[in-house]
Amino acid sequence: MQVLLSTYGSRGDVGPMLALAVRLRGLGAEVRMCAPPDEEFARLLAGAGVPLVPLGPPMSTMARPSTADAASRRVSELAALYDTVLAAAEGCDALVATGLAHFASRSAAEKLGIVYRYATFCSYLLPTPHRAPPAQVLPGQRLPAGVTGNRALWELNAQSFNTVHGQALNDHRASVGLPPVTDVRAFLFTGNPWLAADPVLDPWEETGELGVVRTGAWILPDERPLPPEVAAFLEAGPPPVYVGFGSMRGLQDGTARAAVEAARGQGRRVLLGRGWAGLAPVDDRDDCLAVGEVNQQELFGRVAAVVHHGGAGTTTTAALAGAPQVVVPQAGDQTFWAARVAALGVGAAHDGPAPTAGSLSAALRTALDPATAARASTLAGAVRADGAEAAAKLLLETVAQESRIRS
Numbered sequence: 001m002q003v004l005l006s007t008y009g010s011r012g013d014v015g016p017m018l019a020l021a022v023r024l025r026g027l028g029a030e031v032r033m034c035a036p037p038d039e040e041f042a043r044l045l046a047g048a049g050v051p052l053v054p055l056g057p058p059m060s061t062m063a064r065p066s067t068a069d070a071a072s073r074r075v076s077e078l079a080a081l082y083d084t085v086l087a088a089a090e091g092c093d094a095l096v097a098t099g100l101a102h103f104a105s106r107s108a109a110e111k112l113g114i115v116y117r118y119a120t121f122c123s124y125l126l127p128t129p130h131r132a133p134p135a136q137v138l139p140g141q142r143l144p145a146g147v148t149g150n151r152a153l154w155e156l157n158a159q160s161f162n163t164v165h166g167q168a169l170n171d172h173r174a175s176v177g178l179p180p181v182t183d184v185r186a187f188l189f190t191g192n193p194w195l196a197a198d199p200v201l202d203p204w205e206e207t208g209e210l211g212v213v214r215t216g217a218w219i220l221p222d223e224r225p226l227p228p229e230v231a232a233f234l235e236a237g238p239p240p241v242y243v244g245f246g247s248m249r250g251l252q253d254g255t256a257r258a259a260v261e262a263a264r265g266q267g268r269r270v271l272l273g274r275g276w277a278g279l280a281p282v283d284d285r286d287d288c289l290a291v292g293e294v295n296q297q298e299l300f301g302r303v304a305a306v307v308h309h310g311g312a313g314t315t316t317t318a319a320l321a322g323a324p325q326v327v328v329p330q331a332g333d334q335t336f337w338a339a340r341v342a343a344l345g346v347g348a349a350h351d352g353p354a355p356t357a358g359s360l361s362a363a364l365r366t367a368l369d370p371a372t373a374a375r376a377s378t379l380a381g382a383v384r385a386d387g388a389e390a391a392a393k394l395l396l397e398t399v400a401q402e403s404r405i406r407s
Contacts, residue, residue: 001399002092006034006085008055008078009099010247012311014041016121016196016388017098019220021050023392034081034088034101036060040293048220053088055101056081059247060276064331071139072168078103079172086111093399098196102188103169107178115399119194119215119391121312122333123204126193126212127185130205133157134335139164161185196391198316200382201340215394216387217316224295230271233289237269239304240287241364242323244273248309248330252354257282259307262360266368268304297321305347305367307360310334315341322380324367328355346376 003024007013014035021031035041037054045052056077065071082104089095089108094115097105102118109116120126124134129150136142147153161184169187170180181187192211195204196218204212226234234240243259245251256272256279263270269287272279273294281288296314300306300321308314310327315337318325325347327338338349348363355363366372 001029001094001396003029003031003395004034004053004085004089004092004095005031006055006088006095006097006101006105007099008034008036008059008081008101010059010311011040011044012121012247012313013099014044015220015313016119016218017096018044018048018050019218019388020096020391022048022220023388024395025050027392027396029392029396032088034085034105053084055084060249065139067139068164071164075103075165075168076172079107079169080104082107082172082176089114093403094395096194096395103165106187106190107173107176110178111176115395115402116190117192117194117395117398118188118190119196119218120189121196121217122336123195123197123202123212124333124336126189126195126204126210127154127157128205128207128210129154130207158183158185161188194391196387197312198319198383198387200379201316201319201337201344213394215391216384217312218388218391219316219320219385220388221385222295222297224298226294226298227291229289230291230294230299233269233271234302237287239302240269240271241266241305241307242271242273242299242303243279243307244314245275245277245279245309245328245330246273246311246314247276249276251277251279251330255355256280258355258357258360260288261357262355262364265357265361266364268364268368271299271303305364307364307367310337310341312337316383319346319376319379319383320385322377324372324376326350326360326363326367328360329353344375344379346372346379 005017007017024031032051034053034055036059038058065074085104086108095109096117098119132150132153165184194213196215198217241263260270272290296317300318300323305324306318307326310329325341327341328350329335329338330353341347342349348366350363
C-alpha cells in the first residue's frame with residue numbers, strides 16, 4: 001500500500017501529517033509527503049525517515065493575502081502545484097491532504113482515481129447549524145451584520161468561497177481536463193472531512209448534513225531532550241512563563257517587551273520562543289531566555305503557563321501537558337482556540353492580536369490562578385493522543401474497502 005500525504009502550510013500542518021505518516025508506516029504502508037521546502041520541515045521529515053517531495057516556495061516566505069484579488073491569485077498559484085502532487089501520487093492507493101494543499105490535491109486524486117481524504121485540525125470552517133461561521137475568513141469577504149440565522153450565514157460563507165476561489169480553481173481544472181465545481185467549499189472540504197482534533201478541546205455536534213469523521217488529534221511523540229541551556233534555566237528557579245507565537249510573523253511592535261514585562265509583573269521568569277517572528281529578550285537580565293525549536297511536549301510540562309498564538313498544535317500540546325494558557329490570536333482558527341481555552345477554564349483569551357503589558361498581565365493573572373492550574377491538570381487526563389493511529393487504521397481500511405468494491 002502506498003500513500004501520499006500532501007500539505008502546504010506551517011509547522012501546525014506539517015507536524016500532524018508527519019505523525020500520521022509514522023503511524024501509517026508502522027502499519028506497513030509506504031508513505032511520502034508533499035510539503036513546503038522550508039529547512040525546518042525538511043529536517044523534521046528527514047529525522048523521521050519520511051521522504052519529502054518539495055511543494056511550492058518555502059512557507060516562511062509567503063505573505064497572507066489581504067484582498068480578494070490577491071486571494072484569487074494565490075489560489076491560481078496553489079492550484080498550479082497540481083503537477084507536483086500528481087507526479088508524487090503516481091502509483092499511490094490514497095492521498096490525504098490538509099492545509100492549502102487541498103486546491104491541487106483533490107484534483108490530482110480525482111485525475112488518478114485514487115482514494116482521497118481531506119483532514120482539518122479545527123472545526124471552525126466546517127458548516128454547522130449549531131454555530132455561526134467566522135465573521136471573515138476570506139480577504140474582502142465579511143459576512144453582513146444584518147443577516148441572522150446560522151444556516152443563512154453559512155450559505156453566505158459558501159458564496160464567499162465561490163466568489164473568491166471559484167474562477168481560479170475552475171480555470172486550472174479546465175486546463176487539466178477536469179470538470180468545473182459549482183460549490184468550492186464543498187469541493188475543498190469534501191462531504192466527509194476528517195476532523196483531526198481532540199473531541200474535548202474541539203467538540204463537534206453531529207448535524208446529519210456533513211459526515212464529519214472524528215479521528216482525534218494527530219500527535220507525534222517527541223523524545224528529544226531539552227537543550228542544556230534550557231534545562232539549566234528551568235532548574236535555576238521556579239517555573240517560568242513560556243511565550244511563543246510559532247509560525248506567526250508581523251507581530252505588533254513591542255509584543256516581546258509586553259510579554260516580558262507582564263510576566264515579571266507576576267513575579268515570573270520568561271522563556272521566549274523565537275519562532276518566525278524572531279522574539280528576543282528586551283534586556284540582559286538573567287530572568288529571560290530566548291529558545292529556538294524545542295520539544296514542547298517536554299517543556300510545557302515544566303512551565304507555569306504558556307502564552308501563544310492559538311495554533312491547534314500548540315493548544316493541544318499545552319493541554320496535554322496540563323499547562324494553563326493565554327491565547328493571543330493572530331489569524332484564522334486561533335480565535336476559536338482562544339475561546340475554547342477560556343470556556344474550558346484552563347486559561348485566558350486575549351482580546352485581539354496586539355497585547356500590552358497591562359492586557360497580558362490581566363490574562364496571566366487568570367492563567368496563574370491555582371484554580372486554573374487545577375483545571376488544566378484535570379483536562380490533561382482527558383485529552384487523547386492516539387488520533388494518528390486511529391486515522392492510519394481507518395485509511396488503510398478505507399483503501400481495502402474501495403479495492404473490494406472495484407474488484
